[in-house]
Amino acid sequence: MSANPWNEERLGFLIGLLRPAPQGWVEAASQLPRLRLVLDDLVERAQADAAFRATLIADLEAALAREGVEPTPRLVRELQTRLS
Amino acid sequence: MTSRLTDAELVARCREGDEEAWAELVERFSRYVYAIAVQGFRLSEQDAEDVFQEVFARTYERLDRLREDSAVRPWLAQLTRNLCVDRLRERARVEPTEDIETGADETLAELDLALDVREALEALGDPCSDLLDRFFCRDESYRTIGEGLELPPGTIASRISRCLAKMRVQLEGRNDGPAASGGR
Numbered sequence: 001m002s003a004n005p006w007n008e009e010r011l012g013f014l015i016g017l018l019r020p021a022p023q024g025w026v027e028a029a030s031q032l033p034r035l036r037l038v039l040d041d042l043v044e045r046a047q048a049d050a051a052f053r054a055t056l057i058a059d060l061e062a063a064l065a066r067e068g069v070e071p072t073p074r075l076v077r078e079l080q081t082r083l084s
Numbered sequence: 085m086t087s088r089l090t091d092a093e094l095v096a097r098c099r100e101g102d103e104e105a106w107a108e109l110v111e112r113f114s115r116y117v118y119a120i121a122v123q124g125f126r127l128s129e130q131d132a133e134d135v136f137q138e139v140f141a142r143t144y145e146r147l148d149r150l151r152e153d154s155a156v157r158p159w160l161a162q163l164t165r166n167l168c169v170d171r172l173r174e175r176a177r178v179e180p181t182e183d184i185e186t187g188a189d190e191t192l193a194e195l196d197l198a199l200d201v202r203e204a205l206e207a208l209g210d211p212c213s214d215l216l217d218r219f220f221c222r223d224e225s226y227r228t229i230g231e232g233l234e235l236p237p238g239t240i241a242s243r244i245s246r247c248l249a250k251m252r253v254q255l256e257g258r259n260d261g262p263a264a265s266g267g268r
Contacts, residue, residue, distance in 0.1 A: 006255045008248045015205060016220040017198040021118035025133055029114070029140035030107040036144070074137055 028072065035075060038067045043082050057083060088207070092153035099147050110140055113157070116199050117164050124191045125168035131175075135167045157199070161192065204254050212247035219244055 020026075042063060046053035056063045060079050061071035069075065089097070089105075094112070097105035117139050121132040142163060143156075150159060165188070205213050211233075218224040218232075219240075226237035233240070 006252045008245070008252075011201060011248050011251055011255075012220050014194070014198045014201040015216055017123070017195060018115035018119055018202050019221045021114040021136065022133075025118070025136050026110060026114045029110045029137060032110075032140060032144045033101070033103045033106050074134075 038069050039079055046083060091156050095153035095156050113160055119195050120164045121168055124188045131171050135171060138167055139164050204251055208250060215243055216247050
């Protein structure tokens with residue numbers, strides 16, 4: 001083994017430490033800016049329109065899906081919190 | 085796919101609302117955050133996913149509060165660490181857990197060093213970057229990689245060795261070694 005601190009074995013070990021995070025997690029985090037815009041818009045409309053708010057609260061998942069967003073439990077929780 | 089923007093440049097663009105820059109920031113640090121949660125603190129997949137999403141959600145919300153754009157990396161590490169510790173403490177109330185917190189620091193130092201190496205790997209570009217990632221991170225065999233690239237396994241082995249040698253040169257050029265940069 002080489003005395004060099006960056007010997008091949010060590011490099012291979014260090015490269016292997018950072019394995020890819022699950023693709024779905026990365027995609028969800030990458031979409032945060034868009035998701036924020038969707039949530040902001042829904043909350044704003046709910047504040048301005050009582051009927052819309054009632055429909056929204058009745059089925060948060062459907063409302064998110066209508067906006068083209070996957071209604072993950074995390075997102076539904078967040079919307080719920082912002083509406084309460 | 086990824087640009088060679090510095091961390092500071094990337095953060096500045098994110099702050100301006102550049103969605104592509106945000107996606108790149110997530111991509112750049114996703115492995116690091118994931119590794120801290122899963123290897124450093126040995127969280128379950130469910131807890132690790134919650135922490136992972138929370139880290140990036142808070143980062144997105146709080147980019148304005150970052151004092152120095154170039155400090156995003158240690159900031160992310162600290163945020164991930166704190167959220168992992170919170171999660172472990174919540175779990176410890178319900179069921180006894182071994183004291184993982186105390187053992188995490190050493191792993192975190194290794195992961196920090198691994199991120200330096202990762203940056204050097206990405207700077208190498210393809211085909212080295214892809215080749216080394218497939219072999220060391222995705223556990224693909226010489227044969228599998230060779231089938232994808234239509235090359236014999238022996239060629240893959242020698243290319244991996246050459247790519248590692250290139251990386252060594254690059255890392256040595258930075259004038260620090262693993263021990264010197266491990267305790268950031």
